[in-house]
Structure formats: C-alpha cells, structure tokens
Amino acid sequence: MISARNIEATSEPAWVRRIIIAVAIAFVGLFVVVPVAAVFGEALRAGLAAYGRAIVDPVALSAIKLTFVAAGIAVPLNVVFGIAASWAIARFKFPGRSVLITLIDLPLAVSPVIAGMVFVLLFGKQGLVGPWLSDHGIKVIFALPGIVLATTFVTFPFVARELIPLMEAQGAEEEEAAIVLGATGLQTFLRVTLPKIKWGLLYGIVLCTARAMGEFGAVSVVSGHIRGRTNTLPLHVEILYNEYEYQAAFAVASLLAILALASLVARRVIARRVETT
Amino acid sequence: MGYTLVYLSLLVLIPLATLVVMTARLSPGELWALAISERAMASYRVTFGASFIAALVNVVFGTLLAWALVRYRFVGRSLLDAIVDIPFALPTAVSGLALTAVLAPNGWIGRFLEPLGIKAVFTPLGITLALTFIGLPFVVRTVQPVLEELEPEIEEAAAVLGATRWQTLTRVIVPTMTPALLTGFALAFARAIGEYGSVVFISGNKQFETEITPLLIMTRLEQFDYAGATALGLVMLVVSFAMLLAINGLGAWARRRAGQT
Numbered sequence: 001m002i003s004a005r006n007i008e009a010t011s012e013p014a015w016v017r018r019i020i021i022a023v024a025i026a027f028v029g030l031f032v033v034v035p036v037a038a039v040f041g042e043a044l045r046a047g048l049a050a051y052g053r054a055i056v057d058p059v060a061l062s063a064i065k066l067t068f069v070a071a072g073i074a075v076p077l078n079v080v081f082g083i084a085a086s087w088a089i090a091r092f093k094f095p096g097r098s099v100l101i102t103l104i105d106l107p108l109a110v111s112p113v114i115a116g117m118v119f120v121l122l123f124g125k126q127g128l129v130g131p132w133l134s135d136h137g138i139k140v141i142f143a144l145p146g147i148v149l150a151t152t153f154v155t156f157p158f159v160a161r162e163l164i165p166l167m168e169a170q171g172a173e174e175e176e177a178a179i180v181l182g183a184t185g186l187q188t189f190l191r192v193t194l195p196k197i198k199w200g201l202l203y204g205i206v207l208c209t210a211r212a213m214g215e216f217g218a219v220s221v222v223s224g225h226i227r228g229r230t231n232t233l234p235l236h237v238e239i240l241y242n243e244y245e246y247q248a249a250f251a252v253a254s255l256l257a258i259l260a261l262a263s264l265v266a267r268r269v270i271a272r273r274v275e276t277t
Numbered sequence: 278m279g280y281t282l283v284y285l286s287l288l289v290l291i292p293l294a295t296l297v298v299m300t301a302r303l304s305p306g307e308l309w310a311l312a313i314s315e316r317a318m319a320s321y322r323v324t325f326g327a328s329f330i331a332a333l334v335n336v337v338f339g340t341l342l343a344w345a346l347v348r349y350r351f352v353g354r355s356l357l358d359a360i361v362d363i364p365f366a367l368p369t370a371v372s373g374l375a376l377t378a379v380l381a382p383n384g385w386i387g388r389f390l391e392p393l394g395i396k397a398v399f400t401p402l403g404i405t406l407a408l409t410f411i412g413l414p415f416v417v418r419t420v421q422p423v424l425e426e427l428e429p430e431i432e433e434a435a436a437v438l439g440a441t442r443w444q445t446l447t448r449v450i451v452p453t454m455t456p457a458l459l460t461g462f463a464l465a466f467a468r469a470i471g472e473y474g475s476v477v478f479i480s481g482n483k484q485f486e487t488e489i490t491p492l493l494i495m496t497r498l499e500q501f502d503y504a505g506a507t508a509l510g511l512v513m514l515v516v517s518f519a520m521l522l523a524i525n526g527l528g529a530w531a532r533r534r535a536g537q538t
Contacts, residue, residue, distance in 0.1 A: 012442060017349055024345040025357060027338045030386065031410055032363050035375035038385055042378055077284075084281045100281075102521075103289055109521045111471025112369075113491035114510045118292035120498055121299050121507065128295055153288055214368025216474035217491065221498060234370035234474070241374060241478065250378070253371045260366040268359060 039257050042250035054240075054251035062228045063236040063252075066147070070219075070232060071212035074152040078208055082159025083201070087193075089160075090167035104160050107153055115153050116221025119146055142224030147232065150218040155208045162204035163197055170196055199274045203267060210263035214256055296514070299507045311508035319485040320493045321512075327401055327489075328469035331408035332416075335465045336458055339416030346417075347424040365414040369474025376407050377478045399481030404489065407475045412465030419461035423454060423531075456531035460524060467520035471513065 012020070044051055054060060085104060089097060107115060123140035124130045133140060140146045174196070178188040194201075216234040223230040225239060233256055240249035300308065311317070345351075346358050364372065380387045380397040390397060397403040427450065435445040473491040480487040490509060497506035 011348070020341060021345050021349055021351050023338075024342045025353070027342065028357055028360055031406075031413065032360055034385055035372070035379050035410070036363060036367070038379045039371060039375045041385075081281065081284045085285075088281055100285070103285060105521070106289060109467060109471075109517045111473065111491050111513055111517070113473045113494050114471070114513055114517075117494060117498060117506055117510050118296055121503060122292055122295040124498075124501075124503070126501055126503055128298060149288075153292070156288060210366060214371070216368060216370040217472075220473075221495060234368050237370045237374060238477075249374060253374050256368045256371045257375075260363070260368060260371070264359065264362055264366045267362075 036257060039250055039254050042247065043254040045250075046247045050247055051251045051254075054245075054248035055255065057248070059228045059231070060236060060248075060252055063231045063233050064255075066144070066230070067213050067232045067234075069144070070147050070151045071209055073148045074155055074212045075205065075209050077152055078156045078159050079201070079205060081156060082163055082204060082208075083197075085160045086163035086167050089164050091172055101164075104157050106157075107155075108157050112154055112215065112217030113221055116150050116218040119149055119153075119222050141222050142226065142230060144230070146222035147219055147230060150222045151212050151215055154215050154218045155212045158208040158211060159201065159204035162200045162207070166197055166200040199270055203270045203274060206263050206266045206270065210260060213259055296507065296510065299503060300511055303504055303507070307504070308508050308511070311505050312512050314505075316484060316488070317490070317493065317509060317512075320488050320490040320509075323401060323404065323487060324470055324490045327405040327408055328466050328472075331405050331412055331469050332462050332466040334405075334409050335412045335416040336462045339413055339461060339465075340420050340454075340458060342413075343417050343420040343424055347421060361414050361417050363414075364411050369411070369472065370478075372410060372475040373407060373478035376403070376410060376475065380406065380479065398479055399483070399487060401487060403479040403481075404476050404487060407479050408469040408472060411472055411475050412469050415464040415468055416461035419464060420454065420457050423457040426535075427453060453534075456527055456534055460527040460531065463520055463524045463527060467517060467524065470516060470520075 011017075043054075085100070088094070089101060120141055121127050122129060123133060123146065125134070125141070127141075130141065138145075140149070174192050175188050178192045179185075183191070213232075214234060215232075216238075219232055220235055220238070223232070223235055225231060225235060227239065231239065233252060237249050237253045237256070240246075240252060303311070342357075342361065346354060346361075367375075377384075377398055379385045380390070380403060382388065382391045382396075382398070387397060395402070397406060431449060431453075432445050435449050436442075440448065471491060473489075473495070476489055477492060480489060480492070482488055482492055490513060494506050494509045494513070497503075497509065
C-alpha cells in the first residue's frame, strides 16, 4: 500500500469508509448471497432423500444427459471456430475484419429469445426451409439439432473473445521462427501456438461450457419442452416449477448452481495462471 | 479462414438473413401495425422502463461496490470480489427461481416486505429487481479497472491545490469516470432488455402489466404467429444494435480521454 493513499486529503474519513463498505456488503449480500443460499435451502428443505429422488428421477436424468450432449457438441465446435477466427483476426488484416469482430460479438448483444426465434423462423413448421425439411423427415425445431444450434449460437463468442486480445498481444514472431526452422503448419500450431494460448483457451472453454449448460431463453424457444426428450436441465427446472413441484425444481436448480459456482472457481484459478504466464 | 467464414455464415448470417426475408414478406404498414400494437407497446414500457431503472440502480451501487473493492482493504474483500461474478455465472433460470423464492410473501426477504405493503413477486418491481441482479457484474467489471488505473497523484494534486475531498470527488474523479459509468449503464441496460430467464419466474406474465417483450415474442412463436414475432424481434434487434454502437462509441471516447491525460 502506498502511504500517500492514507493521507486524509486523498482518502475518506474512517466513518465514510465504513459506511461504503457496509452498503457494498449489504447490497451484494441481499441481492446475490441470499438468493443463492435460498436455492440450496429450498432444495434441502424436505431432506436429503427427497433431494436425491428429484435428481435420479428418470426425466431429470434424461435432462442431465441432454444438457451434456448439447454442450458436448456446441463447445468443441466453438473451440475450433474460436481458434480459427481469432487466428485470422489477430494475424491478418483483411477486408471485413471489423465486420467479423462485430459479428462475433452479436450473440452477446441480442436477446436469447431472438437467437432462438431466428432458428424457428428458418426451420420451424411455417419457416423458410421448415416445410422442405419435414417433407424429408428431418426435424430440427423441437428436436436435438435445434437445441444444439441454439446453444452453439449463444456460446460462440466466448472462446474467440478470450483468444483475440491474447493472440494480438503475443504477436507472430515465434510462429515465424518455427516455420523458418522447418516446422509444418500443424507442428507450429501444436508446439508453439497452443502452449502460448493454452490458459486463455481454457478460460474461454470454461465460460463457454458454463453458458452452454445454463442457457435457457434460446433453448426454450426451440425445444418444444417435450418431457424426457427435448428438455435440458434449465428447462426441466421451469417445468417442475410450473407443476408446483417446488422442492424438485430447487433440487435441479441447485445442480446448475453448483456447476456455475464450480465454473467461477475454475475461472479464478485459470485467471491467476494467465497472469503469471 | 474458410472454416471461420462458413461457420459464421451458417450460424449467424443465414439466420439473420431469415429475419430479413421474413420481414420482407410483410408490407411496411403491416410491420408497423404489429410493432406498435397495444400489447406490444405495453411490453416495451415494462421492458425498457424496468431495464432503465435497474441499470440506474446498478450504476449507483455498482460504482460504490467497485470503489470499495479498489480503494479499501477489508476482511472478505476478495470473497466479495468473487461473489460479484455470480449473477453472470448463474444460469438465468436458476436466478429467476432463486429471486422468486426469496421475494415471495413467505420468502426470506419477502416476509419483511409484506408487512410494509410491498409486493415484489408478479409486479414490475420484481422485474426490476431481477434485472438489477443480472446487470450488477456488468457495471462493477466496467468501472473497477478504470478506478484501478486512476492515478492517486491527480487526487493528491487536487488536495495540494486546496480542494476538499468532496470537491476532488465531484470535480476530478467523477468527470474522469464518466465514460466508464455510461458504458456500464449501457451494458447493463442492453443485457436487461433482452433478458428472459430470470424475469419469467418473477413477473407472473400478466398481459399489459408484467409482460416483457421477449416473453411476448415467445408467446407469438408458440401461436405460430411468425409475423408478429418477427416485428417484435426486429424492434428488439434495432435497439440492441443501437446499444452496441453506443457502447463501442463510448469505448472510443474513453480511449481518447485516456490518451489525453
């Protein structure tokens, strides 16, 4: 701490400091800590046995499975895209580069409901290509492909956004050296680029996975809420809530909350590694 | 390179083009009528009104929070810093459920509001509170780094030149922070207008009263009223783009400012 900061003229009196700290803690406590604690409180209200029953319920298990399947497809796709896009943006100047950057940010700017809506307009029953698809027996909306598409759409900025600034800051000298020394493109990527970006990449993957598993709005539009078939975990929470199965709804919600908290811890740990490397 | 473009067009450009095609099927008059129908207007009022108030609350408390995190050392500071990210990390459905549970008349916080005659669940107040919850990290994480960059020398200079602490705050610190505060506001607002998951649980979804625009879009789609959904979606998209431009503009302004000093 710089001692100058503690001089009266550049800091606040002790009582002002205490009030500010107290208000900050109270605000976060009431707004964030209490609701999160309430999820776990409500989930465990009827005891551990009821909690377990809500989670091993076949419909809940199929929702868990679908959530992992959707994330399992969307995240790898977005990792490949994120690396390719940030490599192109960081290494080359090309026409439309700034348009590309804006497009990458787009899913963060539009409402998840609109993200889902565009896919319904495209593939839905009265959508543009929907009738043609259904003639050929392909179901996109109210089926797994739609859920995967919506999930991929809302999560695709996360990896690219982490990697672009990182790769821009690192420059290309080491890759150039590798190529000059006779490495192939793949060797250069695996031995030089990947080790340099690995923590940033991992950070992006954590963000992307967390969002993919928790996405509600976009998936809700395209899923059709078919129990045990097209229900992801967040949708299952809503269905249970609407059916007044409160304790079960909170039990499933607590699973998602645990995932979210775990992703936060992972982010903190990785962020520390990014700073030190 | 090719992969990037193919992927992007499949995932973003084609769906967006769909929206344009769907719009083109409607005459401007029809589109306008759908976009300003009475129910749509009521939903805009709820959505934009609640988002505006929520973003404003977040600018006040978020800045205060960022100030405490950057300037003061106290027990639990790093924990508080970590907790700020929770609303961003928590799936929106969980946030909605959690807020509804605590604010319900028999909930942990609602039971204290009930005797005061304050009803949060199924009212615009509840919507505003949910939007405040999800917007908080955006303001804190925008303001925090700028506060960290603020050089104490400038404040010392102000103090040496005879300014009181209050004068330093209002004449030196606040003007320097203005771009960051506005950016934080814009980010929180932009996120709030599109928010769906955390609001549907607490809002009760009463037409003309607590029906937000994203929910109305959802309802239209469920009724296979694609034209109505398209019109509303277009309005939301235009506002989102305007916010995106405003945020980028604010960023450029902030960089110019930083360059000057």
